[in-house]
Amino acid sequence: MEDKGISKTEVFRQLKEFKKKDMTHRSGKILGSMCTCPHPVGLRAYQMFLESNLGDPGLFKGTKAMEDEVITLLGDLLGKQDIHGHIITGGTEANIMAMRAARNSAKLENPGIKDPEIIVPKSAHFSFKKAADMLCLNIMEAKLDSNYKVDVNSIEEMLSKNTVAVVAVAGTTELGKVDPVEDISNICLENNIYLHVDAAFGGYSIPFLTEIGYEFPKFDFKLKGVCSITIDPHKMGLAPIPTGGILFREKKYLDAMSIETPYLTEDRQSTIVGTRTGASTAATWALMKYLGREGYKKVSNQCMEITKLLYEGIIESGFEMVTEPQLNIVAFKSKDISVDELARRLENLGWAVSKSSYPRAIRVIVMPHIKEKHVKAFIEDLKSLNL
Amino acid sequence: MEDKGISKTEVFRQLKEFKKKDMTHRSGKILGSMCTCPHPVGLRAYQMFLESNLGDPGLFKGTKAMEDEVITLLGDLLGKQDIHGHIITGGTEANIMAMRAARNSAKLENPGIKDPEIIVPKSAHFSFKKAADMLCLNIMEAKLDSNYKVDVNSIEEMLSKNTVAVVAVAGTTELGKVDPVEDISNICLENNIYLHVDAAFGGYSIPFLTEIGYEFPKFDFKLKGVCSITIDPHKMGLAPIPTGGILFREKKYLDAMSIETPYLTEDRQSTIVGTRTGASTAATWALMKYLGREGYKKVSNQCMEITKLLYEGIIESGFEMVTEPQLNIVAFKSKDISVDELARRLENLGWAVSKSSYPRAIRVIVMPHIKEKHVKAFIEDLKSLNL
Structure with missing residues (x-):
């Protein structure tokens, strides 16, 4: 028929x-x-760039320039203008990228690591369990204190020669709590361990609330131990889905997981997603500029x-x-x-x-x-x- | 300031x-x-559902019903109506999901597998290298014949007790070639090995061209050995980016990689991306119905x-x-x-x-x-x- x-x-x-x-x-x-x-301004910007593919940035040089600018704006918001990263699909892709960067960097420094481990707060988002399953990482859950923030001692006790990353959360998924990132940053610096901050929820509000007078612990790149931050424009950033952000302190973390792309207009790719809409970048850019x-x-x-x-x-x-x-x-x-x-x-x-x-x-x-x-x-x- | x-x-x-x-x-x-x-119809449908999140399907029951329907339509196109899968971000997420399903299923059947391997044609998309790096898989590249299709003997020679998946391609990225999937399916059936077909490019054209009279080898679920297929609506399906498709012959493959989602309206999640736009599903549905x-x-x-x-x-x-x-x-x-x-x-x-x-x-x-x-x-x- x-x-x-x-x-x-x-x-x-x-x-x-x-x-x-x-x-x-x-x-x-x-x-x-x-x-x-x-937000309507983000929606309209998103719709303008529905044809654009940041997986092939040589074809979409305008969108690529916007992505570079928006990453700098986000870095500036989070304590370090000179930053490297991408606008991606959301917090899960961001967290998996961070864990992959941490694992691969640790293996480059120390090829002897056999059973890489990550330490995450019991309050961490389930995307870290997904990351652990995907990336062959043992996941250790650090205890929380009576306010449901991570217990720093519990993290310290779990550190081992296999630890490739520690995760702290700025705005936990279930309760919106901000972990004591400064103490964790110091521990990670002392032990030369990668620290990732999941600020998917809090990244777009803690910096603004702090300026108004709310009190929050430090959580961003101003802390020298912080190697990467997840920040989600499609949560408090008011952008349409799918719009996530991942920022790295150093380019070497992106390089540690880049894969050669034989036939595209860029040589290597570090995001998980390949073909990647430029619409999310346009929405993020437009909203940061407009608001x-x-x-x-x-x-x-x-x-x-x-x-x-x-x-x-x-x-x-x-x-x-x-x-x-x-x-x-x-x-x-x-x-x-x-x-x-x-x-x-x-x-x-x-x-x-x-x-x-x-x-x-x-x-x-x-x-x-x-x-x-x-x-x-x-x-x-x-x-x-x-x- | x-x-x-x-x-x-x-x-x-x-x-x-x-x-x-x-x-x-x-x-x-x-x-x-x-x-x-x-296509304009896909664009308009996409824009209608920009608020919808299939990562929390209990809130968006209409979009979820559409996804179920569109997966059945895609299954029907590819030789098996009764099929399980999702509309996701594109071919890379689909291929990584398939490799993860294969690895996890193999480990469930045989927990002794220490160094899991996948065999992919030399012509396979670079997302399989990404998958191998992420999922801790050794990747073996099977040789091509003089027409740049995979050499079935080369695959057979590479099979080992560590092989967790074989990949065939229906429409290679560089040359658009269709591998001899039927022979590979038979080999995989005999050896009880997971076979994934990457039809990101060919999935939306080979079935139609075959009906017109073009000749192509069999490549879809009609071959009993095929466990999963990647098919990309945002390529020949004319949907906006990001719109990919992953189909599994059996639900157990989705289950083998599902992660518990404590606070959402679904209990477990098998996609890589968490928050997942329903707009892609709407575009795919609308275009299949309209065209x-x-x-x-x-x-x-x-x-x-x-x-x-x-x-x-x-x-x-x-x-x-x-x-x-x-x-x-x-x-x-x-x-x-x-x-x-x-x-x-x-x-x-x-x-x-x-x-x-x-x-x-x-x-x-x-x-x-x-x-x-x-x-x-x-x-x-x-x-x-x-x-």
Whole structure:
């Protein structure tokens, strides 16, 4: 039977039906995601560069120039202008690249390493488990302190001749905590060990909140031990998916994992993805230029203000915080019913909440699409549960 | 100093300046890329779903339903409707996923494997070198025959107790050749070894060209030994970047590499990328529905017709083919000057050609953006070189 396709009208009618089944960020009902409504300026820039492929940068010299500029801007934001990196698909690709750079660099320095190990906080994102499986690394989980930040002593105890990388987190996925990176940086410097900071979530807010007066520990390239940082424009940077960022202190880390590309307009490639959209770079560039630091300050400050509202409302409704929020993530539970049961009841009321695994709690990420009215409605619903 | 950002007008003026420095597919000057102008229907579908994240599919149930449907459509195209897979970033992520599935499955069956090996044709894409480095696999390159297809005997000689995967290619990156997959499938079945077919380039054209009457060897799931296939919608499928596809014969291959995802709306994740745009799925779905098999037949047939024109024109201009084209890739050289020098002269005339590494040649991929008028102009320029 011939398949001549269906009409354009019918294709888009069916697409709209599919879309109706998707939730929207704009509804304010997505409480458990680190993604958000992309900013219109980022969206338009993204759409302008949908044809561009940074996997073949000789063909797209304008996009490549933009990528170079945006990497410098991100480096500047994170304490070191003279930096090397790429705009990639997101935090997972960034974290895997960092672990690969660390492993390959350690093997270059010390070819005797047989069973390379990485030490990550128990709070680290699951992409490090993925990286460990992919890259044949043993993964050691360092303990957390009572505030769910990594226990530096636990890291120190785990160090061995096989350690190829230590990971610290600036804005943990589940609770938004910032690890004591300065102490870890000193330990890594003393022991000549690669330190990667996963700031996928916090990278686009900690620097701005610090300028406003919030207090955070140091976490970026100003600390000499930090070798690489993950920072995700598609989280608090307001860019569309897929837009991640990976920055390295030295070019040698990119070189340590570059693969020869015989037929392309660049000679070697260090990203995991090969053909790589330039649209993500354009969105990141446009948003940094348009919003400027002042614009991003407003965005992160507003998220913190709404976080406070939510925090107070949850306590007032009789629920328990599992920890004090440090960034725009609130985690709480009920004295009376389990986290699973609480999640179920909230889902029945239309809220897409997420559950943290350690500690078990309901986790709300106050992304820029969560407005005051959504928080108020959520608190009303919490109260209506009569717990 | 306060950075208040720049105006929207100024942002887009600067973006346009960057864009002017990029080449366009529409110009017909990009002769060495496997990407092309995305089809307008795919672009519009892509733009409709820019907010959707298949890394958290419980929030985007419409997009998830579309992905399930599109995987079945791709499976149907490649000989097996009942198939498992994902729409991902491109051929590299697909090939790495396949090698990871193969390695992990082999280790589950035989935990004694110490130094896992993969056997790939010398003509395989460089993503397999990337996969080997990442996944700690030894990579063995099987020889090619005089037509630059893999030599099946060479594969057989390389098999060992450490072999965890064999790779065959349906549409090699440099020359567009289709390996004798049926023989390789039989060998892999006999030896109980995982066979992956990289049809990133050929997957969206060989099935259509076969229906028109072109002759190709079997290469898909109809061959019982084939465990997985890479097929790239952002190449001959006309979708925007990033849009790749990976299909597995059995779900166990996805399971063998799945990682627990503690806080998301799915429990486990097998893709490399975590947060994953649903826009690519929407574009793939829309194009398959809109164009139908008849539409794709026209696209691939037209590319082959123009390939013939180019082939004849190159011979007429006194250049040498290094091999007969099997798909829409033409590779040639000059008797008088080196490939590098020929590439330089063509670049001076504005053509972005690519050079194949084995054999050394100028390589032109006749993607859908290359029209008859571009080929005629190129032939004129070849003649004007007076070689």
